[in-house]
Amino acid sequence: MITIQHPVSFSADYPLKRLGPADNLLFFDIETTGFSPASSSLYLIGCIFYDSSAACWTLIQWFSDSPEAEPECLEAFFSMTREKTVLVHFNGDTFDLPYLAGRARHYGIPFDLSHTESIDIFRRIRPCRKLLGMDSMKLSAVEQFLGISREDRYTGGQLIQVYTDYLTSQSPARLHLLLLHNEDDLKGMAAILPVLSYPDMLRDGGTFSESRLLSPEETESFGESPVLQMDFTGSWHLPVPLSHTVSGAKLSFRDSSIRCLIPLYRGCLKYFFPDYENYYYLPAEDMAVHKSVGAYVAKSARKKATARTCYTKKEGLFIPQPKRIWEPEFREEYGSPVSYAAWTPELLSDPEKASDYLKLLLEQI
Incomplete structure (x- = not known):
């Protein structure tokens, strides 16, 4: 040898x-x-x-x-x-x-x-x-x-x-x-x-730094939807900048930062009450009310709620979430795979939840 x-x-x-x-x-x-x-x-x-x-x-x-x-x-x-x-x-x-x-x-x-x-x-x-x-x-x-x-x-x-x-x-x-x-x-x-550094980034995610709501004019590729921009920083350093689209969101990776562009949903969504046995569904109003309230509604105008009809509706802007991070959760229909949270700037007041949101997106890559 x-x-x-x-x-x-x-x-x-x-x-x-x-x-x-x-x-x-x-x-x-x-x-x-x-x-x-x-x-x-x-x-x-x-x-x-x-x-x-x-x-x-x-x-x-x-x-x-x-x-x-x-x-x-x-x-x-x-x-x-x-x-x-x-x-x-x-x-x-x-x-x-x-x-x-x-x-x-x-x-x-x-x-x-x-x-x-x-x-x-x-x-x-x-x-x-x-x-x-x-x-x-x-x-x-x-x-x-x-x-x-x-x-x-x-x-x-x-x-x-x-x-x-x-x-x-x-x-x-x-x-x-x-x-x-x-x-x-x-x-x-x-x-x-x-x-x-890439598996490090996918594993560790990033720390939320700031956000901004962009108008449709600033993000033509997303159509008429308002877009939420979320920026994160990490302890890793990427040698080559990349971009990737996941669940409708565009992620850009450069150096030690991640930028997420998330199209918000504008319209009407439903919140489904979990204990539907305690609710009546009112067909005329297309909503559910608790039995303590529904008891005062004529029997002909109410039905026993089911899991699919036990909801209330809300109009506004919503952020999609692959898994529940913010509550209450809204959906288009019962059993829809994507849930939403009503968008307000205060939603990102907890930076840990914002970082958790990023990790959910990274897990899908």
């Missing part, structure tokens, strides 16, 4: 403390001769970690310079995970970690990763696929989304041939090529970390 270790420049435009303490982080990537641990072998494991004694980020690579050296590489990696317990990778939950486990079992090497935390960048951003507008979530697609230009001269299949040639020739040039490719992949992991 050949071990290479030296300091590297490793800076990320993303707060690493969101992943864990720097001393615990271990960024890693593996190189193999195939996809199945049953019919291929591991020839390189590369890691970047923070060396607190030297106060710098350090690259370490374990290279299998012969087929017999593979178990040493595995043992060296598992030994490091006893101290570095936060494993950061791209698609490692699906490939790298199961592959390492399979090769360890092949050699009868004991290992235990139950004490580690696995942070798979691919898995974290996958729920954001619709928001990011990406057809593919491959590493190259993520780099393209972030505007990262990285020329990868060799495919995985070509590198397998380079490794095969190395085993025969022991060529330093081929070794350098294999090590450099792995190092570039690891450094590239730091470059794509800002993409994690």
Whole structure:
């Protein structure tokens, strides 16, 4: 086994403390001769970690310079995970970690990763696929989304041939090529970390800052409906501005802010009383009244209310809400999926409820 270790420049435009303490982080990537641990072998494991004694980020690579050296590489990696317990990778939950486990079992090497935390960048951003507008979530697609230009001269299949040639020739040039490719992949992991700001944003939401009621003239794309503008700020920072429409609302994401444009409903909606057994429905007035009041109405002018007819009506402006945040709730008809709250500026006097409203919208992305 050949071990290479030296300091590297490793800076990320993303707060690493969101992943864990720097001393615990271990960024890693593996190189193999195939996809199945049953019919291929591991020839390189590369890691970047923070060396607190030297106060710098350090690259370490374990290279299998012969087929017999593979178990040493595995043992060296598992030994490091006893101290570095936060494993950061791209698609490692699906490939790298199961592959390492399979090769360890092949050699009868004991290992235990139950004490580690696995942070798979691919898995974290996958729920954001619709928001990011990406057809593919491959590493190259993520780099393209972030505007990262990285020329990868060799495919995985070509590198397998380079490794095969190395085993025969022991060529330093081929070794350098294999090590450099792995190092570039690891450094590239730091470059794509800002993409994690999108799942951070969807999870954390934002803090309500201000609102404004816009006239139809200011928002032509919404037709004649008045539009409520709500602004939020967050502790995350998005590398690429985006916009998305959900439940009729337009959300714009930029830097550390979210702007929501929510078309309000103007018209007549119904509030349905929950205890309809205690109400009469008055067909002429198209409304329900409590039995204590309905007792004074002629029997011919009243009916026992049902869940569908036990309502009172209200005219005005209403804000749609995917789930109940503000009360009372109004609906177009009984059982309508969307509920509304009567709009008044005081509705947003509680900033926590405004932030809860944003989270409901983000959950639908």
